[in-house]
Amino acid sequence: MTDKYDLTFPADFIFGVATSSYQIEGAVAEDGRTPSHWDTFSHTPGKVLGQETGDIACDHYHRYRQDVDLIADLGVSSYRFSLAWPRIVTEDNRLNTRGIDFYHRLLDALAERNVTPAATIYHWDLPQWLADRGGWANRDTVRYFTDYAQMVFQAFGDRIPQWITHNEPWCASFLSYGLGEHAPGHRDWREAVLASHHILLSHGETVKLYRAMGLKGQIGITLNLNVTDPKTDTDADRAAARRGDGFSNRWFLDPLFRGAYPEDMLDIFRPYVQNFRFIRPGDLETISTPMNFLGVNYYTRSVVFDEPGTSLLQLGHVVPAKDRVTEMGWEVHPDSLYRLLKRLAGEYTALPLYITENGAAYPDAVDADGQVHDPLRTAYVQSHLQAAQRFVEEGGALKGYYLWSLMDNFEWAYGYSKRFGIVYVDFASQERILKDSAKWYKELIARHRLRHGQG
Numbered sequence: 001m002t003d004k005y006d007l008t009f010p011a012d013f014i015f016g017v018a019t020s021s022y023q024i025e026g027a028v029a030e031d032g033r034t035p036s037h038w039d040t041f042s043h044t045p046g047k048v049l050g051q052e053t054g055d056i057a058c059d060h061y062h063r064y065r066q067d068v069d070l071i072a073d074l075g076v077s078s079y080r081f082s083l084a085w086p087r088i089v090t091e092d093n094r095l096n097t098r099g100i101d102f103y104h105r106l107l108d109a110l111a112e113r114n115v116t117p118a119a120t121i122y123h124w125d126l127p128q129w130l131a132d133r134g135g136w137a138n139r140d141t142v143r144y145f146t147d148y149a150q151m152v153f154q155a156f157g158d159r160i161p162q163w164i165t166h167n168e169p170w171c172a173s174f175l176s177y178g179l180g181e182h183a184p185g186h187r188d189w190r191e192a193v194l195a196s197h198h199i200l201l202s203h204g205e206t207v208k209l210y211r212a213m214g215l216k217g218q219i220g221i222t223l224n225l226n227v228t229d230p231k232t233d234t235d236a237d238r239a240a241a242r243r244g245d246g247f248s249n250r251w252f253l254d255p256l257f258r259g260a261y262p263e264d265m266l267d268i269f270r271p272y273v274q275n276f277r278f279i280r281p282g283d284l285e286t287i288s289t290p291m292n293f294l295g296v297n298y299y300t301r302s303v304v305f306d307e308p309g310t311s312l313l314q315l316g317h318v319v320p321a322k323d324r325v326t327e328m329g330w331e332v333h334p335d336s337l338y339r340l341l342k343r344l345a346g347e348y349t350a351l352p353l354y355i356t357e358n359g360a361a362y363p364d365a366v367d368a369d370g371q372v373h374d375p376l377r378t379a380y381v382q383s384h385l386q387a388a389q390r391f392v393e394e395g396g397a398l399k400g401y402y403l404w405s406l407m408d409n410f411e412w413a414y415g416y417s418k419r420f421g422i423v424y425v426d427f428a429s430q431e432r433i434l435k436d437s438a439k440w441y442k443e444l445i446a447r448h449r450l451r452h453g454q455g
């Protein structure tokens with residue numbers, strides 16, 4: 001066993017924590033915020049476990065000062081959060097200054113504590129008035145998105161040095177419009193494929209806009225990337241793993257970095273979409289507009305096998321992991337993070353990479369001593385940081401690591417039943433308690449600073 005603090009990163013390596021607006025803010029009807037499709041979805045019976053909603057969540061909208069104190073106390077140098085589109089834009093597509101003001105207050109609090117903000121423009125809270133017009137399946141949403149992006153660049157362009165256009169287009173399209181597990185809960189693969197294209201297009205348009213506005217920070221996108229391994233070495237299982245890779249990874253990476261959708265996936269989607277006329281001339285040039293970094297959200301890998309004729313889109317089946325799983329049922333497989341980073345650098349891009357999310361859910365509880373002991377989460381994060389370190393030591397361009405999440409929050413379709421935080425939240429009292437993993441992370445960052453003479 002290595003010392004649990006035995007991790008070495010370059011002096012300028014960024015340690016951070018991450019959250020998103022709908023998962024923490026609450027205050028869903030305050031200061032002019034309009035409903036998002038997640039409000040609608042969570043208030044529809046049967047969609048979210050235990051009928052839970054983000055109505056109050058961590059009440060961060062009112063407690064952001066205290067939360068920024070926690071962030072600063074951890075010693076992280078950066079905080080990744082998301083801006084809520086329904087707070088910032090009115091139903092007639094104008095700026096809501098009261099929504100803007102909240103994020104100015106948050107940015108002030110971060111600046112006072114020397115924490116650098118990294119903002120995600122879209123982490124899934126689409127305004128309901130746009131969902132009513134077809135949401136991401138409607139190409140008009142691309143233009144509304146760039147209107148919104150322009151408003152946030154005007155307001156915060158000089159205050160936020162790092163921008164993430166989208167969080168996890170795979171979730172925002174396939175999981176939401178195809179698999180129906182996230183808002184809007186549709187099961188229509190035509191809509192899902194259109195949504196993926198429009199989300200990517202809105203990303204590219206937003207990068208172009210950022211440049212056109214002369215802003216000098218960094219802009220990129222965050223993908224949830226999965227590693228798919230074949231269950232056996234047969235050709236059939238290997239082909240199934242390859243299709244799974246196309247579905248999770250290549251459908252997004254190829255247009256961003258190669259300016260083309262992968263042919264094998266076009267063949268898989270063709271029967272569902274009839275034709276690809278919604279991909280218009282120039283779209284792929286826009287999508288592949290050069291950006292400054294790639295954000296990677298990594299949680300697990302999947303092991304895939306082939307069983308002809310039975311699976312969704314004929315993609316193959318995922319073997320449910322049994323050993324070393326988190327409470328989500330996701331296999332703990334840090335080596336796949338290393339393999340993923342190597343592959344991105346080898347096959348796709350020389351751009352700086354950031355791990356914009358990594359973390360784990362475990363069934364935490366407050367112990368008799370008033371503390372929350374979560375050794376499994378510490379082990380999870382430590383092992384993934386070791387994998388990241390190996391990549392960096394071999395010359396890999398990984399610039400930072402954001403732990404998901406700062407605190408327990410609304411875990412989408414799972415409501416409050418899954419706790420990803422390094423800070424425990426008692427949702428009845430809104431009390432926050434640093435878990436053992438938070439204390440470990442804090443100590444790790446402090447040692448990193450000392451080692452580099454920044455302590």
Ligand code: GBH
Nearest residue numbers: 020167168171224226299300302330404411
């Ligand atoms: C992220 O989504 C989100 O950005 C964040 O808001 C969320 O709270 C966090 O992760 C934790 O869930 O389903 O067994 O095939 C991650 C979503 C996780 C979806 C891994 C794909 C593949 C494993 N992804 N999942 S499995």
